[in-house]
Amino acid sequence: MSNGLARASIRFRPTAFAGAFVALLFASVVVAASALFLQSGVTLSAQPVRYADAAVVVAADDQVRRGEGDWETTLPLAQRPLVDAALADRLADVPGVAAVVPDVSATVTAGTATWSAAGWSRTALEPGATTVADAGPRTGQVVLAPAAAAAAVVGVGDRLELRTPGGTRSVTVAALRDAAGGPDVWVADADAAAVAGHPGRVDAFALRATEGTSAAQLRGAVRQALAGVPGPPTGLVVVTGDERGEVETAGFGASKETLTAIGGSLGGVLLTVALFVVVSTTSLAVEQRSRELALLRAIGATPRQLRRTVATEAALVAFLAAPLGLVPGLFLARWLLGEMTARGYLLPGLELSTGPVALLVTVLVVAGAAVAAGLLAARRPARIRPAEALREASLAGSRLGPARWVLGLTALAGSVPLAIVSATVPGELGMGLAATVVLTLLLAIGLLGPVVAGAVSRLARPVLDRFGAPGRLAAANGRTNARRLGSAITPLVMAVAFAGTMFLLQGSVDRATADQREAAVVADTVVSAGPAGLPVDLPAQVAALPGVGAAVGVLPASVATPALGELMPHTASGLTGDPALLSRALDVGVRDGDLAALRPGGDGTVALDVLLADALDARVGEPVELITPDGATIRPTVVARYDRGLGVAAALLPAETLRPHLTTPVLSELLVRHDGPVQPADLAALGTVTGPAAQVAGPGPDGAPASALTSDSWLDVVFAAGLAGFAAIAAANTLVMITLARRREVGLLGMVGATRRQVLRTARLEALVVAGAAIGLGSLIAWGTLLPSVHGATGAGPYVPPALAAGVLGGVVVLALVCTGVPTRVVLHGARAGAVGTRE
Amino acid sequence: MRTWRRTRGDATTGDGGSATSDVVSLTGVSRTYGSGDSTVHALREVTVGMPRGSFTAVMGPSGSGKSTFLQAAAGLDRPTSGSVRIGGTELTGLSEDELTRLRRERIGFVFQSFNLLPSLTAAENVLLPLRLAGRPAGRRDAQAALDRVGLGAHGHRRPAELSGGQQQRVAIARALVSRPDVVFGDEPTGALDSGTAADVLGLLRGIVDAEGATVVMVTHDPLAASVADRVVFLADGALVADLAHPSVHEIADRMVALTGGTGALAVAGVQR
Ligand SMILES: Nc1ncnc2c1ncn2[C@@H]1O[C@H](COP(=O)(O)OP(=O)(O)O)[C@@H](O)[C@H]1O
Numbered sequence A: 001m002s003n004g005l006a007r008a009s010i011r012f013r014p015t016a017f018a019g020a021f022v023a024l025l026f027a028s029v030v031v032a033a034s035a036l037f038l039q040s041g042v043t044l045s046a047q048p049v050r051y052a053d054a055a056v057v058v059a060a061d062d063q064v065r066r067g068e069g070d071w072e073t074t075l076p077l078a079q080r081p082l083v084d085a086a087l088a089d090r091l092a093d094v095p096g097v098a099a100v101v102p103d104v105s106a107t108v109t110a111g112t113a114t115w116s117a118a119g120w121s122r123t124a125l126e127p128g129a130t131t132v133a134d135a136g137p138r139t140g141q142v143v144l145a146p147a148a149a150a151a152a153v154v155g156v157g158d159r160l161e162l163r164t165p166g167g168t169r170s171v172t173v174a175a176l177r178d179a180a181g182g183p184d185v186w187v188a189d190a191d192a193a194a195v196a197g198h199p200g201r202v203d204a205f206a207l208r209a210t211e212g213t214s215a216a217q218l219r220g221a222v223r224q225a226l227a228g229v230p231g232p233p234t235g236l237v238v239v240t241g242d243e244r245g246e247v248e249t250a251g252f253g254a255s256k257e258t259l260t261a262i263g264g265s266l267g268g269v270l271l272t273v274a275l276f277v278v279v280s281t282t283s284l285a286v287e288q289r290s291r292e293l294a295l296l297r298a299i300g301a302t303p304r305q306l307r308r309t310v311a312t313e314a315a316l317v318a319f320l321a322a323p324l325g326l327v328p329g330l331f332l333a334r335w336l337l338g339e340m341t342a343r344g345y346l347l348p349g350l351e352l353s354t355g356p357v358a359l360l361v362t363v364l365v366v367a368g369a370a371v372a373a374g375l376l377a378a379r380r381p382a383r384i385r386p387a388e389a390l391r392e393a394s395l396a397g398s399r400l401g402p403a404r405w406v407l408g409l410t411a412l413a414g415s416v417p418l419a420i421v422s423a424t425v426p427g428e429l430g431m432g433l434a435a436t437v438v439l440t441l442l443l444a445i446g447l448l449g450p451v452v453a454g455a456v457s458r459l460a461r462p463v464l465d466r467f468g469a470p471g472r473l474a475a476a477n478g479r480t481n482a483r484r485l486g487s488a489i490t491p492l493v494m495a496v497a498f499a500g501t502m503f504l505l506q507g508s509v510d511r512a513t514a515d516q517r518e519a520a521v522v523a524d525t526v527v528s529a530g531p532a533g534l535p536v537d538l539p540a541q542v543a544a545l546p547g548v549g550a551a552v553g554v555l556p557a558s559v560a561t562p563a564l565g566e567l568m569p570h571t572a573s574g575l576t577g578d579p580a581l582l583s584r585a586l587d588v589g590v591r592d593g594d595l596a597a598l599r600p601g602g603d604g605t606v607a608l609d610v611l612l613a614d615a616l617d618a619r620v621g622e623p624v625e626l627i628t629p630d631g632a633t634i635r636p637t638v639v640a641r642y643d644r645g646l647g648v649a650a651a652l653l654p655a656e657t658l659r660p661h662l663t664t665p666v667l668s669e670l671l672v673r674h675d676g677p678v679q680p681a682d683l684a685a686l687g688t689v690t691g692p693a694a695q696v697a698g699p700g701p702d703g704a705p706a707s708a709l710t711s712d713s714w715l716d717v718v719f720a721a722g723l724a725g726f727a728a729i730a731a732a733n734t735l736v737m738i739t740l741a742r743r744r745e746v747g748l749l750g751m752v753g754a755t756r757r758q759v760l761r762t763a764r765l766e767a768l769v770v771a772g773a774a775i776g777l778g779s780l781i782a783w784g785t786l787l788p789s790v791h792g793a794t795g796a797g798p799y800v801p802p803a804l805a806a807g808v809l810g811g812v813v814v815l816a817l818v819c820t821g822v823p824t825r826v827v828l829h830g831a832r833a834g835a836v837g838t839r840e
Numbered sequence B: 001m002r003t004w005r006r007t008r009g010d011a012t013t014g015d016g017g018s019a020t021s022d023v024v025s026l027t028g029v030s031r032t033y034g035s036g037d038s039t040v041h042a043l044r045e046v047t048v049g050m051p052r053g054s055f056t057a058v059m060g061p062s063g064s065g066k067s068t069f070l071q072a073a074a075g076l077d078r079p080t081s082g083s084v085r086i087g088g089t090e091l092t093g094l095s096e097d098e099l100t101r102l103r104r105e106r107i108g109f110v111f112q113s114f115n116l117l118p119s120l121t122a123a124e125n126v127l128l129p130l131r132l133a134g135r136p137a138g139r140r141d142a143q144a145a146l147d148r149v150g151l152g153a154h155g156h157r158r159p160a161e162l163s164g165g166q167q168q169r170v171a172i173a174r175a176l177v178s179r180p181d182v183v184f185g186d187e188p189t190g191a192l193d194s195g196t197a198a199d200v201l202g203l204l205r206g207i208v209d210a211e212g213a214t215v216v217m218v219t220h221d222p223l224a225a226s227v228a229d230r231v232v233f234l235a236d237g238a239l240v241a242d243l244a245h246p247s248v249h250e251i252a253d254r255m256v257a258l259t260g261g262t263g264a265l266a267v268a269g270v271q272r
């Protein structure tokens, strides 16, 4: 029965539900995109190609695990750690093993070309092969794919300079060999691990089974044989089936994690915001129909029936809107995936999983949100006595129910400790908490909206009174209709707060990063590596060049530390060379201790950014526990604390300490300091040593090297823009809804003699009050959140890019003016067409 | 001028309501709004009863508490103190749901305006109370109810396609559809021109005479009030007069006395 009523309402006056429809449509778009990402992450699997013919693959686990049971936390590693090559003998003894194939991959450069390289034993894994191909390269020889040979213009017997992670080698081309899906270059098995920069260790072992042994049997046998055998820090995994593909594909785990994280956590924030928008829009729509609902109550609808009617309407609208959001959601997800892949956040070639589960879940989640919003929105009209409702219909007061007061004040109070925590937790986690602070404050404003609006109109009144009759009218409207004003302000505050917090946070971090880096690099020349990186022994060669005073290689890595029960990764760099010379290339702003003490040996040493050191409560001279990129735990002694962590890395260690823990130990850049002024000949000599794939940036006009900072903030910016955009759509939607519902009021104004211009002017003034309030409150929220978070992330105050601030503020004003002005004109037109009547 | 069927003797004041014959009875009903200095006494100790089959008009100056009275009597609002009985059921202490059920089964309403859901046709509007009650209600019930108010041919129209008078008649049809003990009207003719108003009043009179329905109608129009069997006057929330079959002139004079002179004088005059 209620159903018939709901359907009739929507059929008869779809415009009354247009606002909710728009909100649900956009909610569906973002939820669908998030759900698709989550689904893609969960279902992501890699078909084995290289290991397709291997029964079992043995490799290191690429997850760090700490704690046990419910307390276990995992951290996916950027790269899968290596395994000891000596394990091959033990594996060969396992019954059922026909062959053990150690697999090694590397990226090398020849001239300007970047090649994939593999050990010759890889040929034993080729389709149909049972053992390695004949006539493999001997030590010092390579076999080239014909295409690679042609590109490098070399033939059999020619010599070739190969720059590898293990150093530069002069090799002879022993043969050309064409293999579908094979590498560009094969090296001798004896050379492979060293070429890849990790002598004595390999990526994985692929095992072939003897006739009559199944993969599962072999896996069991291998696991048994390996039990108790010392392995890599994360432990060994013995896999079959599709899991072989996950081992084969470098960066698989990280991509899976990225997809799941984007879908799950970012989707969670978006869902919260969407829910917020849907609830506020539905409440507004219900409020605008309060007369109708009061009538229903008077003639015999119970509160329950009323709630059910409103919830049914919401569900019906949701079932219309949600499916329409799926296709744009799909496009959004596809676009994001493409961009993220292009920017290296994800493995190339990943496909979006478009299975029906994510889409079904989206529709159900959106419909559920709509029903919940409907039930919430109908609480008030259902609870209120019909007599009050009939009166109140024409005069929406600013009185709040006790529940809203309590919840609103709780949210307000709760944001304070959250803000404090976000300030004390460094890095990404702290910034993530900042988003929570914003959401909590917005929740408070949403709940206390009418009270906030009351305060706003009191503040605005003296100003408005100066604008004649329209001004006084605008002031009166705000005062008597605080609920409506509150509804108008809230989503716009949300837009300002999101745009403000996220962009300013990112802007402040980017700026601090650039400033710190500029101050930190005191070298006169910077060599940036190509995609293959630079070998770790290169700085020693560069240092030997005439005129070079110091050459420091930067080995990019990361270290993890426990924070709030999670393992938090931080940037880390390994530095090569004599620590006494470090200060000639790098000035990290040492607070206390001495960077010259950054030497390997013993338990090792580390220098920490002060923010990280404070978070870890680490002091100079004391050991600190760090988890290396291969999941091992080290306890180096802190030798210094420094300020410019954002510009360099949060932790600095000797390159020799980090090197054995890296799967691909290559330098990302080389900082060079010459003894005298830098001559063109110096740069040329440097270029010869570092090779054509690397970029040499000499001193610019100010004497500092011109180095481009590659910012990693693209994803954050897109996310912030998405949130702010979503909020802006919600704000526009709400303003239009509110203005269109004022038909009677505008008609009445016309009847009592207000000119068209006066009406428009009133609307404009009201829009400016809304915009002003949104800017004020939004900035307050942004600033309140920003201050602690930026301090936590950079150790400095926030930086507001003026163009961005002007853009956000201007956008808000324009949005408020347009979304009030255009519908007011529409309403004026309708009013003049004679819509002023007692009929609703 | 027509004479209306009398159902009670020549009452001059509310007699406390004899519970046996009164469909609606209010005993010492007060209603205040707000608290402290800003307390408004919308109703003060009102005691009155309406017998079955009677047509009562409630008059008084604007702000005298007419709507408050009606809402208290009809279970739309809860009085601050006092007791309200409808058809023998004490309203005090009923839960919100019980009160709602009582409204849709035993009470009909006609408001001044916005009586109908714009999304439903006239027939659907008429059947709404039955459907809310979960009672089977077919097209025939709607047709019968609309026929009774002379709108049998307009059942498929939406409120926006009906004139003001027609809308009020649909509202009356809806008020009658559940065969209520009493029909309350809050200025049901207030938004209508005099001709249309007379039609609507005739309709209300008709259901009292022909079907023995009980009608309580708030109005500020002496002409409208003169259709009733009895007119009670409210001033400043208190019941100040109760006339049986007053003429239009009597009613008008009483209203002038209530609005023209000071409140105190007017009240004193009435009580004398
Ligand atoms: N919700 C309310 N809050 C405060 N005062 C009210 C409220 N409703 C009515 N009143 C006051 O109660 C008195 C009676 O109102 P009402 O019954 O509407 O009078 P009438 O219908 O006779 O014009 C008036 O003074 C009015 O201002």
Ligand SMILES: [Mg+2]
Binding pocket: B066, B067
């Ligand atoms: Mg009234």
